[in-house]
Structures are given as structure tokens and as C-alpha cells.
Amino acid sequence: MTTTDHVHDLGMPAADPISAAIAAGGDKQTELKAKDLKTDQEVRWCPGCGDYVILNAVQSFLPSLGIAREDMVIVSGIGCSSRFPYYMNTYGMHSIHGRAPAIATGLAAARPDLSVWVVTGDGDALSIGGNHLIHTLRRNVNLTILLFNNRIYGLTKGQYSPTSEVGKVTKSTPMGSLDHPFNPVSLALGADATFVGRAMDSDRKGLTEVLRQAAEHEGTALVEIYQNCNIFNDGAFDLLKDPATAAQWTIPLVHGEPLVFGPDGASCVVRDEYGGLRVAETNQVDPAEVVVHDAHRTDPSYAFALSRLSSQDLRYTAMGVFRAVQKPTYDRMMAEQLDDARAQQPADLDALLAGSDTWVVEA
């Protein structure tokens, strides 16, 4: 994320009204505590909702970035998770269904000095807002997207979502859902996202680590957060949470480390004969064959292959940072074009309005 080192880099004269207002607003406090980020609004998620855990993790983690809270903006769409901005003492906009990435894009492009965050859910980001999500990712605007995936529509009381497993019985699908779900990480990588990570709501340490890397990433970062909806889809991620099964089915991603997982490191990831990846038993393969995780590969197909190891039932789910590569950010390039244009020909409104072909009518 952009930090305070290029505050107010609006490509405007120093005396522009936005910078002037910010300057008049007083000093920036960058040493924050978690409580500084809380608001006086009562948090209204259902008791036991995974969103509480994520809110706490975010509030605890954000102060470590050293960004003043007035320089942070959280934009959300519609859904349970999208109430997030109301509980954060930053600037925020709780917008409309699916459109948060578009709104955040405009804000981040117009104000590269801000740290812009999008909070969204699986229905918001992947169903009604799917188009904005993929285009935001390919554009690589400097913002961080937290996608809370609970695999259900919560706020509308329990319809299946675009990440629900096939055959899910809900109010709108009494005989089971028919459509195949998205894998959000695969989708993001297909859109050539420069940063893609995944974390579990209840895993404070893992979540914080992915958030930290996402926040430090320049460009669009997508973090999928598995989040339990204890009302409409309780236990959706138990396979990956239950100590009895978690290790077996979770592939932790650590850059530079071999992909060995499972109880006693019994499983590992190796290349398959088609150039993809597969899970193998560690004692059945040559240790040199075990893939060493590289989140910085320019080609997204390796990260994509990692995301395809898991299936709808969550077995072999990779958790951590899939991909983190550097590409020029849209907002920065846009600002550079403005600078280049000014360098070529300074703004002169009189000259613009007159154009090249004029005539004069004498009095």
C-alpha cells in the first residue's frame, strides 16, 4: 500500500484545495493503537460471527503500518461483511452491491496518497460485482481487497452463493444448487492479479501475516478470508479448522519453503506430467522433486496450479500468499501521464478554448 512517504502526491500545485484542507486539518498521528481504530458504533453482526475475529485482527494489525487513520479509507459493498467500515475509525464508504472495487478505483486513482481498502464478500465480489473485481485486479490499482468468503448469502438469510459447493441445499435451492462454484483465488489469478492470498478468520497469526504482505504490496492485493457464518453455514470450514483434520488438508504457503504438509510432513506437492501440480506422499518422491514455493514468479500459472489443488470440499487447500509480483500501478501511471502532459504543454485554459482557428468580429 501507499504509505505516507508520498502524501498529497496529487500532481496539483501545492496550493490545491484538497492539500490545503488536509494541511488545515492538522497533524497526522501515525502511532496508533487498536482502540484508536474503533468507532462508537455498536457492532451488529450475529454473536459468534467470524467477522468479529477479522475486525479484531485488522484493528490490531493496522497500527503496525504506521499510516494515520485519516489516510485510510475503507470502501465496502453490500452484505454482512460490508458493514465493516462503520466499525473502523477511518474514512469509509458503505456503498452499493458489488460496486466497491469500482468506487475504490476512482478514489485510489484520484488520491494516490491514500491507503484504500475494499471489504467485500463472496456474493458481493463474485456475483453481482464480479466484473468490477476482475477488472480492478487486471488494472492493478493500488488498493487492498479483503474478500470474506462464507460460501453463503447471510444478509438475505441463507441463499447459496457463487462459492457454495454444488448440491447445496438452501432456501432457494431446496433440491440442491446446480451451479459450479468459483474458486476466488483461481479467478483472481486468471485476471492476472499481482497479489493473491488466502487466510482463515480464526487463524490470527496466519491472517495477520497475509494482511501484512498485502498491505505492503503496491498494486491490487486480493485476500480471500474464509469466514464462518454460524447462522446460515456453520462449520463450513471445519475441515480446515478442526485440529483432527486441519493439518492433513491444509497446504501452508511460505515463500522459499518446500511445499510439505500434513501430519509429520507426510504429504507434499510435486509437478505433474502436464506441467501442473499434484499432491504426493513425501516418502514416495525424491526430495528434489518437492516444489519450493515461489510467490514471485511472473507467470501466474504456477500459483494457479496451487489454487487448483483444492476441490469444492476444501481438501488440499493452500493457505498463505499465492502470488506477489511487482507491476506498475494504475494510479501511479495515471499520475505520470498527467505530469508528462504538463511537461509537454502547460495548462492554458485561454489557449484551449480558443483552439487553432479563430476569427475576430470588430465592434
Place this chain on the structure above:
Amino acid sequence: MTSTTPSTATAAGNGHGPAELAPSAPGGLVKSVVELDRVVIRLAGDSGDGMQLTGNRFTSETASFGNDLSTLPNFPAEIRAPTGTLPGVSSFQLHFADHDIMTPGDAPDVLVAMNPAALKANISDLPGGGLLIADSDEFTPRNLAKVGYTENPLEDGSLEGWQVVSVPLTSLTLDALADSGLGKKEAERSKNMFTLGLLSWMYHRPTEGTVRFLERQFRRKPEIAAANITAFRAGFNYGETTEAFAVSYEVKPAPMAPGRYRNISGNQALAFGLVAAGQRSGLPVFLGAYPITPASDILHELSKHKAFGVRTFQAEDEIAGIGAALGAAFGGALGVTTTSGPGISLKSETIGLAVMTELPLVVVDVQRGGPSTGLPTKTEQSDLLQAMFGRNGEAPLPVIAPRSPGDCFDAALEAARIALTYRTPVVLLSDGYLANGAEPWAIPDVDSLPDLRVDFATEPNGEDGTFLPYLRDPETLARAWAVPGTAGLQHRIGGLEKADKTGNISYDPANHDLMTRTRQAKIDGIAADIPATEVEDPDGDARVAVVGWGSTYGPIGAACRRIRRSGRSIAQIHLRHVNPMPADLGDVLRRYDRVVCPEMNMGQLALLLRAKYLVDVESHTQVRGLPFRAAELAAVLQGVIDSTTPTAAAVAAAPGGAR
């Protein structure tokens, strides 16, 4: 070949009694110059023939000569319909005069037809006796058959009601470019410039501008520039030397208010207005847009002006376009989105969010024929009610409409002024006719443009040091606008109903009632901040008023002039602020015995006026995708006036013809 040589008084056939001037004798030919007070020329050809370019060049020549002018480009939605077919015909009509004119002309005096399809599609609009110039080379059996001609109309006598000049434009162009080194196909493409040269001779147009334009346009292809200039000059010389044209015409410059002028189209003026609004407010302009006819030219134009701090964002869809603009507005930018009717449909929900979050936003709708995809390249005024009401809930917003291409500049500034002052989305309703039409424009003095500076909140406004984002200015009812980055003023806004002052979520019944009424009062209150109704009634005794909005200003004004020339009185009222309307409008309308409202829709403004003022507004509507014809409108208005006078009262007992 029925090659008739135009001569003497009926030459241009516009019935304005041209006076013959002293003949000149270049090259031994006796050529006379006829003075006209106005001419309407229509250039028609295949979409690939470059008729729009030719028309624009002729317009520029005419503008720099000092005539008043008005144009009507008319082209198909298909980029290249099959060559030589009726759907592929593209035309450009230009009206120029030695006096102030208001429309592109009801009917052409001169029709240039580059092929049989262009002839077939346009000849019925050319009044009897009008001049037809046709490219005889293109009237081949194959081309004739394509549009259903069994005989060549240039030869079979079917056009004898008109003055026909058949000119082999294509082969003359090829002859002129014989030494250019260009292939036949490439050389042929210069026939539009040959035609432009011929017309430039016929109407005494200055030619330097076109030569400069061609050099600039093809600076990377000097051989193409040279070929076009050669063809252009050859056309001019052909006019001077051929026996086919014995007469040329002079239309003297029109008296205009002193000042510096340029030619400008509506989309260009609108884009300039937005750039100027950015400069006058000091705010960076952020345009979020998705390409759509006929609004895309605004995106193109604004994209050229990055030096002014203008950011243009071509979004993935209409919704993202307005979403990004609103996000930028939250950040303190002057947010703008540009589209046409179908795009407004998609943007509706975000416009509602802008109403709820009370952020400034300029929403430009360059209207086109609807519903659905409708007539993308044709004009209509049918989005008024959509602009007014096309959102869920009570979501009032101001609506502004420019009246002419040049006026798009001022209307854009006014839209920005209201948006910034009142923290509201504003819909600016242009249309296809204004967007593509052009007229001379008095270049404004930048220092005379409105001051649009805004006051951002910089400190807490609540009693206990808190910031209340929905605390309002008592005068404008605008809420405080604090930009992210301002310490201590962090706040959250959104689409859920806001509690008064704090902006927190509120489901309280009394609060929702209060906020709904407050949002309405804020918009209604703008009426106190706009000029009173302007009535044009030079005779001062009109009993019938005609009320319009937007681009019908020209045709309605031209119709009113005709009415007044016939000795009748009529009052013209034209609305720039369609919502809210001027505070005195109801009283003004009630002064007249009858009020007629011509619109290029099914009566949308009439519906609003009737509902709001209980005035029996008579709607006159047309949805042909083209502007009203002044003569037709004048006939309608005359019918209303004549059935209103006491002497005609008995006759008028029968239902009026204007409904």
C-alpha cells in the same frame, strides 16, 4: 445526360430572391456571382466517402468566413454498412447565412449525392427546383441495382423537377491525381476533397484553412496530404473553368457581437466546460466513462487535457464509470461521468448512492433515440423523466439542459456549480443533435467564468469536538464535505439512511421522514439560486406561449420568428433549469391563454408542467430522431394562435390541431 446549367435567380432555389451581381470572366467564361442571404447544403454519400469530414471542413471554412451557421450530421449506427446501400448513407447538412440563424435548415437548397443510394435516400427532402450535384461515375448499373433503380435517374428524366448537374467527380479526381503515384483505390478516396473544392469555389469559401488542416492531419503521410490538397484545388479550379457551373454564390458574413469566435460542437463545448469547471474550482476533474454513442467524444476530448489535471478513466462498464467518479468525488475531485440513455439506466443505482451520500457529481446524458438501444446516432429528448425519477426511492436531483452546441460549455459549468455548491449529483441533458452539431462560439474570457471554489471542512463542527458530516449549511442545506486525509474528521457514509447531522445509520421513522424531506428541500431550494424565467416576446402582447427545453431552442426560436414575421405574436420560454424550475415559472405560464410545449419525446416536460402548475399545457411531439423543422413547428403554432384569437374563436370550437 440531363446536365442542366444553373443560372440566374432560381439557382439555389431557396426563394430568397438572390440578386445577380456583376459577372466575372475567368478563363474566358462568363461567370456570374449571385448573392444569397442563406444556403442549406446537404452532402450525402456512403459511410466510407468521408461526408462527415467534408462537412466539417466546409463548416470550418464557413465559420472562419464569418457566416452564422448550424449543422446537422446524420449518420448510420453501422461503421461501414455495405457499400452503396441505403443503410450505409451518411449525410451532413449545413445551414449558413448572412444573418443570425437558429437551425440547420428544414430542407436543403443544394444536395450533393455521391452515389445512387445517397440520391435515393435524400432526394425527397430536396424541394422542387433545388440544385442536385451528383457524381455520375458512381451511377453504374451495379450501383443503381443495389438500391432498386432500373433506369439511371440522371438520364431518364425522372429528376426534371430539380436542377441536376452531373459531374464525374470520381474520374475527375483520378485525372487530377494521375501523377500522384497513388493507386486507383487510394486516389479515389480524395473525391470528397475534390467535391469540397468545387463547393468552396461555388460559395466563395476561404481555402487556406482546409489546406492547413490536410497538412496537419496527414503530416505523417505527406503523399496523402499532397493528394488531398491536389484534389481539393482541382475541384476548386474545375468550378472556375467548367461550363457546367456558370454561377457562383456569395453569402456575406453575418453581423455578430464583437468578439473572438471559433467553431465548436456540443460535445467539444461540453468537455471544455468541464475542464473550465476544474480550473475554476481548483479541483482535479475525474471522468469515469464507458464508450457510448453519442457521448464518447467527450471522453476523447477530456482525455487530451491531462495537463489540466483531468483524469479520464475508461471503465469496464457504465456502472464502474460512475462508481469511480463517485469514489473520486469522495476524495475531493470534481467527479464526472458521461453517457447516453442506456448508460443512465445502468448508473441509476449509483446516482441514488450519490443522492444519499450527498456528494457532488456531474452526470452527463447525451440523449439518443430510445428505448433500449434505439437509434444510437439519432437525437431525442426522451430521457427527461428518467433523469428526474429513474431511481428507487425519493431521489431528487437537479437537471440542466443546454440549448445549443456552444451553450453546452455554460451548461457544464452550471452543472458543476450546482453539484459543488449543493453536494448533489446533477444530470446534464444534452442530446445527439447538440453533441454533433456545430455553431460559431464567442470564446469567453476565462476570468469572467464563474468562481467555483469550494470550502472543504477542516475542523470538527460538533459541540463536543466531533465531526458531523450531515450538519448542513442553513442556506444551501449542503452538508459538510471533508476529504480523506483530513485529521480528526474521519467519518463513514453510505447508502443506508443517515441520521440527521451525525450521518450514522438510522432506521428511525421520524428521521427517515425528516431526511427525505430535507433532501427534497435542498434540491427545491436551488430555485432561489437560478435566474427567473426568461420570456422572449418582442411584441409584448402574445397570448400564446411556447415552452421548451434543451436542443429544441433553435427550431422553436426559428418557428417563433416565422410567426412574428407573419404579424402574429408569440412568447418563447426556454428552460435551462429543468429541475428545479425557475420559481416564477408557474405564474409566467398562467399569464397566457394557451401554452404549447414542443418536445422530441411523447410529452415529458408537458407532463411535469401540468402536474406542477396545473396549467393546461398542450404537447406537440415528434420522435423522428431528427430536430423539428421550423416551418412545421411554425404551422402548428400558427394554428394555435389563430384558433385562440377572438375572431377565430368560433372556428376553434373544433378540437385544436396542436395536441
